Amino acid sequence: MTTKPDNDDIDSARAADEAPTDDSLAEELTEASDAGGAASEIDVLRAELAEAKQRLVRGQADLDNFRKRAARELESERRYAALPLLADLLPVADNIQRAIAAAEESEHEAGLLEGFRMVADQLTSVLEKHHCREIVAHGETFDPNLHEAISLLPSAEHEPNTVMEVTSTGYTLHDRVVRPSQVVVAAEKPKEA
Incomplete structure (x- = not known):
């Protein structure tokens, strides 16, 4: 015994396969309002549709x-990932410079100085x-x-607020100060009375 599908079932299947556009939906709603007098329901549905579109856009x-914020944060993390390592290496660089300065004062350590x-x-x-x-x-x-000012000394040779001596070299990583x-x-020259 074979059964034929009802026309309602066929229409339902076709309706499910066809995605209605906004215009076709509006036309159907307009026809329904003319036929059934449900204009207020159509207005409510249109408002809900507009609100859903706005939520989608937002x-x-x-x-x-x-996505943009995550990409910026990831780039910043990647860019400054070496910061702790560099902070640990800088005292080594300082000690090498001190050893060079000490070897320069000794005449017998020319090979060591070159090394x-x-x-x-x-x-x-x-580092660079x-x-x-x-x-x-x-x-x-x-x-x-x-x-970082560790001392402020009066000076006749330097303008006020000028760095006269560097006791420990500072470093930057990209645009960030590591140390x-x-x-x-130099402080202002003392005024003579």
Whole structure:
């Protein structure tokens, strides 16, 4: 015994297969309002549709903003990932520079001095390769963002607020200060009475 599908079943299947567009939906609703007098229901459905569209647009904008923010944060993390390592390496660079200065004062250690200079040059090259740069401070105007004043001395040879001496070199990684330069800053000349 075979059964024929009802016309209602066929119409339901066709309706499920065809995705109505906004225009066709509006036409159907208009026809329904003419036929059934449900204009207020159509207005409610149109308002709900408009609200759903607005929520969709806001949701897409929020998702786009989240993606952009996550990409910026990831780039920042990647860019500054070496910061702790560089902070640990900088005292090594300082000690090499001190050893070079001590060897320069001794006439008997010329080979040792040359070796230290080679190591210092290599370390400087590696730091620069990874965008870690020395902060130039000597003779510059004191900048609290880049320098840490450890002493303030009056000076006749230097302008006030000028770095006279660098006691510990500072470094930056990209645009971020890893360690400020420790400096001695010139104070105003003492006024004679």
